[in-house]
Amino acid sequence: MTTIEKSDSRTTAPDRPGGAGSRSFLRPFVVGAVCRRDLARYFTNVAGYVFIVLFIATSSVAAFWPEAFFANNLATLGQLNELMPYLLLLFIPAITMSIWADERRQGTEELLLTLPARDLEVVLGKYLAALGIYTAALGFLAFGLTVVLSWLGSPDLGVLLATFLGYWLMGGMLLALGMVASLLSGNVTVAFILGALFCAVPVFAELLGGLSGAEGARSIGAASVPSHFREFGRGVVPLSGVLYFVGLAAAMLYVNVALVGRRHWAGGERSAGLWGHALVRMLAVVVAVLSLQTLVARAGWRPDLSAERLNTLSAESRQLIRDIPSDRPVFIEAFFSPEVPRDYVEAKQNLEGLLKEFDALGGGKIRLNLIEADRYSEEARRAEQQYGITPRRVFTASADRQGFDEILMGVAFTRGPEQVVIPFFDRGLPVEYELTRSVRTVAGADRKKVGILDTDVGMLGSFDFRAMSQAREWQVVTELRKQYEVTSVSADSEIPADLDALLVPQPSSLTQPQVDTLVSYVESGGPTLLFMDPLPQFDRSQQMSLAPTQPKEQPGGMFGGGQPPEPKGDLTALLDLLGIEWPATDIVWNPYNPHPKFTELPPEYVFITPSSGASDAFNPREPITSGLQELIVLFGGYVRPRSGGSTDFTPLLRTNEEGGIVRFDSLTAPGFFGISIDPDRAVHLATGQDYTMAARVEGEGSASVAEGEDEGESGSDAAGVNAIVVMDLDLISDGFFQLRQAGSDEFEFDNVTFVLNCVDTLVGDESFIDLRKERRRHRTLARLEQFDRAYEAERLEQEAEAEAEADEQLEAARTRMDEKIDRIESDDELDDRTKQVMLSQVREVEQRRLTVAEANIEDAKRRKIEDSFAAKERQIRAIRGQVRLAAAVVPAVPALALGIIVAVIRARRENRGAIPSRLA
Template sequence: MTTIENASTRTTAPKRLGGAASRPVLRPFVVGAICRRDLARYFTNVAGYVFIVLFIATSSVAAFWPEAFFANNLATLGQLNELMPYLLLLFIPAITMSVWADERRQGTEELLLTLPARDLEVVLGKYLAALGIYTAALGFLAFGLTLVLAWLGRPDLGVLLSTFLGYWLMGGMLLALGMVASLLSGNVTVAFILGALFCAVPVFAELLGGLSSTEGARAIEAASVPAQFREFGRGVVPISGVCYFIGLAAAMLYVNVALVGRRHWAGGEKSSGLWGHALVRILAVIVAVLSLQTLVARAGWRPDLSAERLNTLSDESRSLIKNLPSDRPVFIEAFFSPEVPREYVEAKQNLVGLLKEFDALGGQKIQLNLVEAERFSEEARRAEQQYGIAPRNVFTASEGRQGFDEILMGVAFTSGPEQVVIPFFDRGLPVEYELTRSIRTVAGAGRRKVGILDTDVGMLGRFDFRSMAQNREWQVVTELRKQYEVTSVSADSEIPADLDALIVPQPSSLTQPQIDNLVAYVQSGGPTLLFMDPLPQFDRSPQMNLAPTQPKEQPGGMFGGGPPPEPKGDLTPLLELLGIEWPQTEIVWNPYNPHPKFTELPPEYVFISPSSGAPDAFNPKDPITSGLQELIVLFGGYVRPRVGGGPDFTPLLRTNEEGGIVRFESLTTPGFFGIDIDPDRAVHIATGQDYTLAARIEGDAPATTDEDEDADGEGEGEGEEKKAEARGIHALVVMDLDLISDGFFQLRQSGSEEFEFDNVTFVLNAVDSLVGDDSFIDLRKQRRRHRTLTLLEERDRAFEAERLEQEAEAEKEANEQLDAARARMDEKIAKIEANEELDDRTKQVMLAQVREVEQRRLTVAEANIEDAKRRKIEESFAAKERQIRAIRGRVRLAAAIIPPLPALILGIVVAIVRSRRENRGATPTRLA
């Protein structure tokens, strides 16, 4: 109390908020004195450190102990972000329960409130003290959690900074609310319970949106603490969220001041009127704060602290806007629902925010019209009739309900006669890329021409005799139409030379004349993207007729009819022209899987990632693949350069050396509707080498020989002319057709956090590179970095390598035992055959008996050896799982101990110092 008593001697002014005009509104030295008093009282008390240690330990357990943390394999605080608002329901009341209630319990309230300090100064002093306590606890927590994440992987420090800023703002607001509860009770326990109940109102308001789909319920849900914090956890600092937390904290502090000041008029003649007046003022302040937050939210200011800065316009977009022709402005009309489900809030905010940035930078070159369209409104009808933008039924899931909501979120771009419409922005669509590409497309002079060769795949849509239905065009075609003029190309005649690029899905399904036409196009220098797959898997089933080793499908499907199709041709001329080899019956497998949640996936699902241990998994020097993070290939093949040489062969996608191959015939079995995959009978051959799954092939085409020219009846001069016209090979080869199937586009649109692959990005980059337009490649590759738990991945790879070695040893031992058993049988047979004392009939009888007996023994031995091998393989799997669980257990233990350790040590030091001070000057006999 000495500090406050000294402060009180500096002025004798009354404590009311009114006073002389010359007096300052707020005196910092008074606020500081009260703050220092409460801080000293808390941090010199061991109980205060106990609460801090419990808070840090509980938060650490919530962050790192759930199995989902290891299943997601991400160096983030995603688990803690979901639980932090609810953890604060316990920790915040523990801080605020003694702010006012303890003053009453100790009898110091009257002394404090009779000091020459204004009510506002007293409230601010106590609030800053509580905020200082929370800040110290949060600082210890931030240090410990960052240390653990840096040990496990490479976290994004910008995202962590915004996350802890969100924690701090959230706690600061709840502290002001908890102080109100402490003012209403003189009992510390009751103050804690009231504080938890008061703080639970804005925290659990999020549940109201899950119980009802009305606009009012959604508005309350959007104003809840978890909803306002969510963007902080993604690395974005929304100014609207900052205003929300600071504004509500200020409003609750005003309530504190009003409640403290009630002693000036409570019980008087006008007390009832003053109570009503105070209540109206409090409600007015809260409404003003929420209104300000709504206005700021409409402005869309959202600084991005993440390393990728996905919510800030890139240099490519700024350059595009700068170079737009001023005589052809781009008109943008965006139609969106006023209220959207929680799952689409971020997508809507990103869309609206980036559109406003484009509009601000474009000036007169971009004319933006944002239209909030209710269902069945005139604006919604105009969007559908004029642009084809219709409401979309989207699935929503929250705590209270699951169902479908109909929302509108589409954009139309127009410039002169050109128009591009994006009917709906799904959650996973890269917003900036879609906007930039659409603006460039409508503002450009013309579109490049991309052809798709008409093969048995039917990418442009065709009638399917198996399902007796018309198939739609693949989504990759729809995606390409947004940027290019896409046309169907027949392989039955000469392929047009005016194509900027040609996409060839599964060339092995072509007939020989069609292959010859394709070879002529490639040899002439036509840019070509080839997809070759030993076992196509799109439409969720093996495509029997598309596998290169299988015959063409009969006309009419399973019902037959029509003449037999022309057989598939020989792909050797095309492979020789490209200078490559493709073993068409070999499928690549690899044990690397960075998604522990999906360990049941077969090893033929090959994950390509730099974290797999292959430093050149994505070619860092090629613009198509540099910067990609993860890609998956389903039952794909591999390609290698031909021994005799050829054009330049540049790998784009490569596996690590931990896998091998599985042959087509051992993996598949004939089924009623085609080929069935039988993983149990598959023989995985470990080769210990990496495989190229995609490559760029460029260089001179092989020269035409004189024999070929003579065979064609061409003269020497005509042959030289043809050779001069050759422009060289310009091709990309991808050894998986499923890589561009619709499933990956659907994953991209849904914004799946479990499976966020670069398959779509890789294919679109490949087309852009062939066309010669690299303007979108860097922009398309921008996405949040998949920061995995590298420490656990390294341990997992080591365990997997050890397991594969044990499996290989078991296989080798089993083969040796089988060979020995067969050798024993052969030895007995040879011994009988070499016995010259036996006649031929006796030999035949004895040989038959020996073969029968030994064959039974061999069959039993083979079964026993196979069972022993299987047990050893199962034991190796079990050993690996035990090792992984042990590693995770050590991580959990370290995560529970390391973060609270600094606060615990500091608390022990304070306890020792306090004990010595209390015992200083005491006689030894008294201490005894």
């Protein structure tokens, strides 16, 4: 009753500006006074710094000590992000346990609550004090971890900012929850335990959701702290996540105010009903906050703070999502292995992050289900049976082992009867392009029709008489089928006019009637992509018969019979129509090679890249080529505009001026199995000029009038030439698709991107061109990579020395045996019979010695190689140990130094004025 009377005296105090009776809802100076009181009590106590140092040290160890940090090779806090919610279960209760419990234990609670301050002001003051303590600890941690990451590499500061913002919001919400626990007990230890239990509910909600059904697990898991924090760890600041943490913090502060105010009504006859009423109000506030957060999540406001824009969808992807009808959503199921090798970490993070962006921006239009599936789990079995998604066997190299692992990383897109499955996301695939294209395909977008002319190349797959088997279709065809309706087109009859584009591989292999049919199609304005190669390399068994200067191959192969094939046609009419010249016997060569490790490549492997010195290597004004970085052409030709031609000739790919040409006849030589390449007899002519190896041709065309036709009639149906000519067929061979899928660090060629861009441009759909060119790069541990490269170079050098030493010893052993044999053979005093016996004995004995010596030398070489590898691993592990030690110590040094300074100052103040004899 005394407490209530004192409380009433506050409400009847005279009104004065800022006074107890002020009508203002919240008085900042009161809140500030309570906050400063608690902050001073914490930061003048050495025990507070001990907790901060322990928090920093524990977080640093969690961030940098796991082997996964080095295996992933990313300059991020990925490991700490997974553990931070659980670390806060210990640190947050350590801050909040004394906020109310200590007041009650020391008997200052009554004094505090009878001051002229409202309950809300007291609660806010104490909360801001706790938040200030946590912010200071987090500031020390952020500074230390950023320093360590900056020493190891070049971290993305935007991602770090979003990550620490997530830490701060997450801790702020848990602080309000921990304060509730401190209000319920006067014992500090009990308050700590209760605080940990209360905070564990939202932190472990994902695990609790696993006890219910699939839908319940998904709903409960979505309301957990780790689920909402993960977006911040990727560099995204979602409004829904901010509202989740801020809203729950506000709700818990409301609970604090309600519990503090219970002294006004607790203990009376009406208290039983009021307790129920208060509980309902508290639950209603929490439910309201979660409901509001769910509604806001559909707005999709989620800025990407990463400097590399790792989580930003393109305008094309956003427009595609907007165009999906709400009543027909797209279902996406993605299957991941929990752990993937180092080379696939970035691919997994890119795929998982962009899928979440599709889901967040799509709202109800896209339903995403991310599934972590172990190799033999029920989920992996369902992925294989339902979608054909199977584990891929990939190479794994780490400090502990080298070998192969089987990992899952496939995605299935479903909408009604339509289904698109990407069985495995190779690390070289442009992720957003693949996702956007698959969503658009399954969403029922109209597919353009692309035809592939049936030539001797057999791009769609044909029967191979040499191997007596059916050849597979080229991977470029498989790639085109993902986006277009691909059909085979025969040149023996009129080419359909409803094609949106026509691919013509090696038109020089067509017969004359087929060439005439192709000319008619091109003259009618049909979009055409021509691949004209003077020396195809994709199939060594038939490359010479596909060369334009060579006759067609006999039916049935080399030993086949039957009628001789019809001769190849003359392409003059086609070239005249296009207004171009193609010297079919000239092959371009160039000495520029930007890859020092592969200097053995012949100069006919031409690298197209701006770094070669050719500023217009990729035409920057054409969407097809702008933004490309490097492309390679194998034994390709060149094209130039014909003098007096009426078409517009736009170069797409150009070499620099350092190379020249080599004639087909000088590069090849006849042999038993036909003509083959002979680099030794090649004559490389240096011309000092650049060459166009691909071009776009547009205009009215300049084909001569067909014999017997009136000039006006022949041109009446012409719609203008629309063609792209590429002077290499190998540019789209399967090898480049395999390189693209593997994501080779040495070869990142844009061959596939260039060809697909050509097709998109011809069909009039350029929405995917920019997506294909994207390269999302994560910041890596550059310093450790330098150490790894240096140690690897040293190891390879030692291995080469061991190889050379072994070869030298073997050569010396063989020389000794040869010398003994020569001495016997040159001894004129021995008769032939004796020489033969002695030579036989010497050869037998020396051969046994040589065999033993070879075994010993090989064994010694193997041991040296193993020792060099072991030395490299020891050096790498030593570096990692130094990093771990520095990471555990450096971040905690500032807080530790400040704590020591406070301890010294406090000790001096306590001893000030004391009798010296008592201090002795």
